Amino acid sequence: MTQLQSFLLTCTVAHVMLLFALATPDAAYPPPYGLDQSWTTTTTASASSADDLIPVRREVYGGGRIIDISHRYHSEMPSWESDDGLGHFLWLAKTMKNGSLSNNSEMKLPAHTGTHVDAPGHVYDHYFDAGFDVDTLDLDVLNAIPILSSSSSCAYPSGYGDGLGDCVGVGDSCLSPMSRQVHENGEIFDITHKFTPHTPVGDSTEGIGQFLTLLTSMKNGSDYNFSEMKLPVHSGTHVDAPGHMYDNYYDEGYDVDSLDLRVLNGPALLVDVPRDKNITAEVMKSLHIPKGVRRVLFRTLNTDRGLMYKKAFDTSYVGFMKDGAQWLVNNTDIKLVGIDYLSVAAFNDLIPSHLVFLEGKEIILVEGLKLDDVQPGIYSVHCLPLRLVGAEGSPIRCILMK
Numbered sequence: 001m002t003q004l005q006s007f008l009l010t011c012t013v014a015h016v017m018l019l020f021a022l023a024t025p026d027a028a029y030p031p032p033y034g035l036d037q038s039w040t041t042t043t044t045a046s047a048s049s050a051d052d053l054i055p056v057r058r059e060v061y062g063g064g065r066i067i068d069i070s071h072r073y074h075s076e077m078p079s080w081e082s083d084d085g086l087g088h089f090l091w092l093a094k095t096m097k098n099g100s101l102s103n104n105s106e107m108k109l110p111a112h113t114g115t116h117v118d119a120p121g122h123v124y125d126h127y128f129d130a131g132f133d134v135d136t137l138d139l140d141v142l143n144a145i146p147i148l149s150s151s152s153s154c155a156y157p158s159g160y161g162d163g164l165g166d167c168v169g170v171g172d173s174c175l176s177p178m179s180r181q182v183h184e185n186g187e188i189f190d191i192t193h194k195f196t197p198h199t200p201v202g203d204s205t206e207g208i209g210q211f212l213t214l215l216t217s218m219k220n221g222s223d224y225n226f227s228e229m230k231l232p233v234h235s236g237t238h239v240d241a242p243g244h245m246y247d248n249y250y251d252e253g254y255d256v257d258s259l260d261l262r263v264l265n266g267p268a269l270l271v272d273v274p275r276d277k278n279i280t281a282e283v284m285k286s287l288h289i290p291k292g293v294r295r296v297l298f299r300t301l302n303t304d305r306g307l308m309y310k311k312a313f314d315t316s317y318v319g320f321m322k323d324g325a326q327w328l329v330n331n332t333d334i335k336l337v338g339i340d341y342l343s344v345a346a347f348n349d350l351i352p353s354h355l356v357f358l359e360g361k362e363i364i365l366v367e368g369l370k371l372d373d374v375q376p377g378i379y380s381v382h383c384l385p386l387r388l389v390g391a392e393g394s395p396i397r398c399i400l401m402k
């Protein structure tokens with residue numbers, strides 16, 4: 001019996017049914033993003049059919065169940081102390097036009113542009129120096145359900161400085177930020193890797209390098225510290241849009257801003273795959289993933305090997321072989337494919353597997369997930385890419401909730 005089967009047996013049938021019922025609003029499949037009106041039930045939207053090629057940019061999904069309250073990034077958007085807006089923030093570092101197998105963008109953004117968050121280190125020297133950066137922010141505060149958090153009995157959110165629930169007021173002495181994977185006693189698991197200079201990226205042995213730069217600092221006369229970040233969009237935990245490997249989709253604007261938030265958010269299954277193979281059709285068959293499951297995070301040997309913690313890109317990672325990808329498309333209802341290294345496709349089938357997954361514009365690929373120390377089973381997954389207009393990939397923040 002596989003781990004998945006034994007897990008399913010331990011759940012009450014009713015619970016599982018409820019979760020999957022919630023997963024499937026009106027149709028067997030989510031409408032392919034780009035075709036909001038037609039609730040198609042086929043998995044084989046043609047890559048070449050002309051009327052498919054109109055991405056839809058939305059704020060509201062699922063009849064108002066999901067409302068996007070983030071602004072899109074575009075060159076004209078306001079940027080702090082700039083008269084000309086954000087300007088050119090995205091460029092193609094590699095393109096198929098000059099010999100690369102895929103298009104790969106890089107982005108450069110002031111960290112306080114568009115919809116963004118401030119960490120305490122923005123204006124408090126001692127917090128900055130102690131490391132109170134955005135990675136230490138409390139996900140329970142940012143994602144609390146219900147809105148009035150049960151854990152917090154004080155005016156300030158239970159301190160992400162001490163993890164013990166004591167209040168952290170301005171100027172108190174809690175100077176040990178905690179970067180956590182598990183929030184609120186295991187109700188929220190952060191499955192996103194941190195960005196550091198050693199975060200791996202395809203084709204590099206050195207990782208992403210210095211990705212964050214202080215543009216202004218109090219040390220040279222500014223009232224605040226203000227960083228800028230520069231990243232390849234396919235580094236760390238990230239999402240692929242169809243334009244990554246399809247010329248026509250790229251040109252028509254199937255970028256990360258057009259991805260369907262209903263696919264990226266909802267019930268998901270975390271499964272372990274056999275450690276001795278890449279993900280072939282045979283492996284997919286052996287996992288016995290039930291019909292109706294629409295989001296699956298595949299944990300592989302990559303997690304055991306800690307590949308995401310090694311700065312040098314390693315081509316021996318585990319991923320989907322073309323026939324495994326084709327089997328998934330042909331035989332399952334899966335629309336969100338998550339994996340624990342930089343590519344869902346095994347290096348030997350890098351392009352063919354991506355082409356199979358992305359052809360229908362229905363399947364969203366989330367790569368570089370941090371699946372360490374989370375039990376296999378059913379969770380609610382929440383993945384949100386940046387709204388980078390024109391980008392074929394984006395850093396993405398993913399969490400699992402119990």
Ligand SMILES: *[C@@H]1O[C@H](CO)[C@@H](O)[C@H](O)[C@H]1NC(C)=O
Nearest residue numbers: 091092093094095097098099
């Ligand atoms: C590749 O092509 C892009 C435009 O498509 C160009 O901006 C870039 O400089 C080229 N890079 C190289 C290395 O030729």
Ligand SMILES: *[C@@H]1O[C@H](CO)[C@@H](O)[C@H](O)[C@H]1NC(C)=O
Nearest residue numbers: 121123124125128129217225
């Ligand atoms: C600003 O950055 C410097 C590093 O250049 C740091 O030492 C200082 O604490 C920071 N100040 C604030 C207000 O965050």
Ligand SMILES: *[C@@H]1O[C@H](CO)[C@@H](O)[C@H](O)[C@H]1NC(C)=O
Nearest residue numbers: 214215216217218219220221
């Ligand atoms: C500001 O200070 C930083 C170090 O805190 C330094 O690297 C940078 O060059 C300085 N910039 C200017 C414009 O002086």
Ligand SMILES: *[C@@H]1O[C@H](CO)[C@@H](O)[C@H](O)[C@H]1NC(C)=O
Nearest residue numbers: 095103243244245246247250
């Ligand atoms: C790659 O980028 C070029 C623009 O330089 C674009 O015309 C082309 O369609 C893109 N190809 C893919 C596969 O996305």
Ligand SMILES: *[C@@H]1O[C@H](CO)[C@@H](O)[C@H](O)[C@H]1NC(C)=O
Nearest residue numbers: 276277278316318346347348
């Ligand atoms: C998976 O495929 C890669 C090549 O893409 C290979 O190097 C690796 O050994 C394979 N892993 C397993 C477990 O078979």
Ligand SMILES: *[C@@H]1O[C@H](CO)[C@@H](O)[C@H](O)[C@H]1NC(C)=O
Nearest residue numbers: 281323324326327328330331
């Ligand atoms: C998927 O279906 C196509 C026909 O729709 C078939 O040609 C192909 O062999 C199938 N592949 C797998 C791996 O199931």
Ligand SMILES: [Zn+2]
Nearest residue numbers: 234240367393
């Ligand atoms: Zn990618």
Ligand SMILES: [Zn+2]
Nearest residue numbers: 240343344367
């Ligand atoms: Zn990819």
